[in-house]
Amino acid sequence: MNPWPFVIAAYSVAIAxxxxxxxxxxxxxxRAEGAADALRRK
Amino acid sequence: xxxxxxxxxxLRFARPATGWLLLIGLALAVAGMAAxxxxxxxxxxxxxxxxxxxxxxxSAWLGMAGWAGIAGASVSQLVWRHPLAAIAGRAVAPAxxxxxxxxxxxxxxxxxxxxxxxxxxxxxxxxxxxxFFLYLGYIGLASAERERGGEGRIAALYGLVGAxxxxxxxxxxxxxxxxHQGESIGITGSSIDNSILWPLPLTMVxxxxxxxxxxxxxxxxxxxxxxxxxxxxxxxx
Numbered sequence: 359m360n361p362w363p364f365v366i367a368a369y370s371v372a373i374a375x376x377x378x379x380x381x382x383x384x385x386x387x388x389r390a391e392g393a394a395d396a397l398r399r400k
Numbered sequence: 401x402x403x404x405x406x407x408x409x410x411l412r413f414a415r416p417a418t419g420w421l422l423l424i425g426l427a428l429a430v431a432g433m434a435a436x437x438x439x440x441x442x443x444x445x446x447x448x449x450x451x452x453x454x455x456x457x458x459s460a461w462l463g464m465a466g467w468a469g470i471a472g473a474s475v476s477q478l479v480w481r482h483p484l485a486a487i488a489g490r491a492v493a494p495a496x497x498x499x500x501x502x503x504x505x506x507x508x509x510x511x512x513x514x515x516x517x518x519x520x521x522x523x524x525x526x527x528x529x530x531x532f533f534l535y536l537g538y539i540g541l542a543s544a545e546r547e548r549g550g551e552g553r554i555a556a557l558y559g560l561v562g563a564x565x566x567x568x569x570x571x572x573x574x575x576x577x578x579x580h581q582g583e584s585i586g587i588t589g590s591s592i593d594n595s596i597l598w599p600l601p602l603t604m605v606x607x608x609x610x611x612x613x614x615x616x617x618x619x620x621x622x623x624x625x626x627x628x629x630x631x632x633x634x635x636x637x
Contacts, residue, residue: 359513361448368506369433372455376429376610379498380422383617390624397631 405483407623418616425609432602440596452510453592454599457585458607459502463531464566466496466611467559470538471566474559477552484619486552487626489559490542491618495611497535504528515579523576527569534562 436454443450469492477485507525508518519525542555573582584591585600 361513364509364513365437365448365451368452368509369437369455371505371509372459372502373433375498375502376607379495379614380610380617383494383614383621387617387621387624390621390628394624394627394631397628 407484410484411620411623414616414620418613418620421609421613421616425606425611425613428602428606429610430606432599432604432606435599435602440599443596446514449510449513450596452506453596454603455607456503456506456510457600458604459499459506460528461604462607462611463496463500463503463528464569465608466492466499467531467534467562467566469615470496470559471563474556477556478560486542486546486556487619487622488615489538489552489555490546491615491622493535493539493542494618495614497532497539498614499607499611500528500532500535504532511579520579522578522580523572524569524580527565527572531562531565531569534565538562 432454436451440451442448470489473482473485473489473492476482477489504525507528511520512518538555538558541558542552545552545555573580585597590597
């Protein structure tokens, strides 16, 4: 059994989920801090 | 910990820390994964699939460390009524759930060529799956409690009770000697040869920094949302 497709699949899943976590956290932070700043300027 | 109880003081620490954790985490995780894929020899028994170790072990550590963080935040909330404890628990949970999922998926992918099966109801695998479901339950419970205006005490109790699963995961390979191999990396040493082991600290620290950055960003988001909600209440009053 060729092991490389399994290695590549494992790394792809780990990288994709980590990137999704970081991007989602970053987007929610920017959105919330943007809303707080906009409200403070009003 | 108590020095950061003040949200303004916490934000003065969290704003620069988020960027640094992201940068350091990204650099170390990429370096560790590249080294693990290209610079280490295959294992004499597992062959090339041993390379999954460099992502599977950090994700297992972070899945468990995340719940330890939730338990610590729960104690802090229930005993000292730390104002940021509930926010910290809610912020850590999605990152912990993500890494528990990565641990389960990468372990399953490793198991197919190594054990000949994607899944086995083995003590370690089952207790790790329970941890993942505990995370989902915590996320649902904590957000429901927050929406109802609660202080998060029920979620904190749940976080403490769920911590019982952590020693079960750790000792599962000793209590139930089924398919998952025993402990190969301990505090005092490792049974893995250094020629294979050396990129692991890079991915361990790298993914831990990314976990920390994600948790800090979620805390900052929750604090900003709370500020908006408080302002809207004042405007409405």
